[in-house]
Amino acid sequence: MGEWVPNPRAPYYTNKTCWAIHEHQNCMKYGRPDTEFMKWRWKPDGCELPIFNPAQFLELVKASPWLSWATLWRGTKCSP
Numbered sequence: 672m673g674e675w676v677p678n679p680r681a682p683y684y685t686n687k688t689c690w691a692i693h694e695h696q697n698c699m700k701y702g703r704p705d706t707e708f709m710k711w712r713w714k715p716d717g718c719e720l721p722i723f724n725p726a727q728f729l730e731l732v733k734a735s736p737w738l739s740w741a742t743l744w745r746g747t748k749c750s751p
Contacts, residue, residue, distance in 0.1 A: 672715070673713055673714050673715035673716050673718075674713075674714060675711045675713060675714075676711065676712060676713075676714045677710060678710050678711055678712040680722075681709055681710045681711070681712065682706065682710065683722075685699070685709075686698070686699055686700065
């Protein structure tokens, strides 16, 4: 389990900067007046997930074609 916790450094992207936010998901377009709903992140119990770093991820994947998600997961503080 886990919980949503405040993330004051967010948002990392918006509907204008992220191609993956589709028209029907665009809260700003449909009148959402605030951005506070974008300043939260999921924190699993007993675990601290790092913020996803796409450049670091691509470097890791490029360095090892056999890199698995298990390898990436072991690098987090969520490892057993």
